Amino acid sequence: MDDPQPVRRPGGRSARVSAAVHQAVTELVGERGYGSFTVSDVADRAGVADSSIYRRWGSLDKLLTDVTQTRLKARSPMPDTGSLAGDLHALAANVAREITGPDGLAVLRLTVALTGNGEQGLQARDDFLAERARLLQSVLDRARARGEHPPDTLTVLDHVMAPMYIRVLFGATPLTPDYVKGLVDRLL
Amino acid sequence: MDDPQPVRRPGGRSARVSAAVHQAVTELVGERGYGSFTVSDVADRAGVADSSIYRRWGSLDKLLTDVTQTRLKARSPMPDTGSLAGDLHALAANVAREITGPDGLAVLRLTVALTGNGEQGLQARDDFLAERARLLQSVLDRARARGEHPPDTLTVLDHVMAPMYIRVLFGATPLTPDYVKGLVDRLL
Numbered sequence: 466m467d468d469p470q471p472v473r474r475p476g477g478r479s480a481r482v483s484a485a486v487h488q489a490v491t492e493l494v495g496e497r498g499y500g501s502f503t504v505s506d507v508a509d510r511a512g513v514a515d516s517s518i519y520r521r522w523g524s525l526d527k528l529l530t531d532v533t534q535t536r537l538k539a540r541s542p543m544p545d546t547g548s549l550a551g552d553l554h555a556l557a558a559n560v561a562r563e564i565t566g567p568d569g570l571a572v573l574r575l576t577v578a579l580t581g582n583g584e585q586g587l588q589a590r591d592d593f594l595a596e597r598a599r600l601l602q603s604v605l606d607r608a609r610a611r612g613e614h615p616p617d618t619l620t621v622l623d624h625v626m627a628p629m630y631i632r633v634l635f636g637a638t639p640l641t642p643d644y645v646k647g648l649v650d651r652l653l
Numbered sequence: 654m655d656d657p658q659p660v661r662r663p664g665g666r667s668a669r670v671s672a673a674v675h676q677a678v679t680e681l682v683g684e685r686g687y688g689s690f691t692v693s694d695v696a697d698r699a700g701v702a703d704s705s706i707y708r709r710w711g712s713l714d715k716l717l718t719d720v721t722q723t724r725l726k727a728r729s730p731m732p733d734t735g736s737l738a739g740d741l742h743a744l745a746a747n748v749a750r751e752i753t754g755p756d757g758l759a760v761l762r763l764t765v766a767l768t769g770n771g772e773q774g775l776q777a778r779d780d781f782l783a784e785r786a787r788l789l790q791s792v793l794d795r796a797r798a799r800g801e802h803p804p805d806t807l808t809v810l811d812h813v814m815a816p817m818y819i820r821v822l823f824g825a826t827p828l829t830p831d832y833v834k835g836l837v838d839r840l841l
Contacts, residue, residue, distance in 0.1 A: 627819035
């Protein structure tokens with residue numbers, strides 16, 4: 466007997482549909498904000514049928530969570546410059562570039578919005594935090610192994626990441642290289 | 654000739670409808686998150702007709718913006734304890750109480766969501782930032798007048814407010830009194 470489940474090959478039609486739908490969601494969140502578009506809007510923009518989206522994701526919220534999780538997992542690897550200061554400066558610059566990039570605000574905003582949306586949303590939020598904490602921890606562990614005295618993870622999140630996130634979320638001011646560097650210098 | 658515009662007396666029917674609708678919105682944002690309810694949901698919970706909401710606010714987005722702005726304007730006055738440290742500790746404790754209170758997360762989340770929603774949303778965001786900055790500035794100005802050397806407004810926002818906002822928005826950890834006090838001590 467054949468396996469009734471469809472086989473999904475990377476690079477196949479399934480992957481192309483997925484990429485088009487993810488891109489459409491990211492653009493719509495960027496343009497209109499969360500809560501201001503429907504499954505039909507996504508389908509139109511991605512060039513697929515509404516039913517394809519419902520069949521694969523089940524609901525708009527599940528699709529949004531999938532987009533957020535996929536984006537968060539695609540992060541670049543942590544820098545390894547040989548010193549705590551070098552690593553943290555590189556890390557802060559990466560995060561700044563990421564969240565001020567074309568889809569950065571959309572992903573941040575989606576993560577915040579999803580934390581109010583039940584189990585799936587909490588999962589997306591926990592993935593976001595766990596991913597950030599894990600990457601950061603590897604930098605701090607390496608520093609400790611070299612005999613440096615790094616701050617703890619939450620302190621870096623509070624005083625380097627949080628100010629950048631809040632400035633981007635509230636659109637307050639641009640994240641200049643001097644500003645980002647200053648956050649790390651101040652911490653160290 | 655009579656004035657054709659309706660007269661709205663504080664405490665009259667108009668104010669009661671407004672209060673009921675605002676309360677319904679705050680509850681729904683808290684329970685379901687932004688983007689997961691309609692004008693009808695709000696009307697049902699507030700015990701008013703859908704048409705009353707459309708007549709007064711025009712759209713769900715305009716209603717959400719009005720709720721956010723009203724909440725932000727209802728802030729308690731700034732503390733005046735006689736010292737910079739005392740004022741900042743009181744201020745940080747007030748903000749922590751406010752954003753961890755029953756509707757605090759809903760208002761924060763709504764502010765973030767609205768920044769993606771055009772002119773009205775940007776106005777709500779600017780009101781949020783301007784209100785915070787204005788209150789904080791009065792504390793810092795008083796300190797300077799006493800001969801103290803306060804940090805600037807953005808530094809307080811980055812290192813006292815931003816960590817609290819991000820922790821609440823991402824639901825990471827509770828804001829204990831020791832944690833909040835530590836943020837201010839570290840800054841000073």
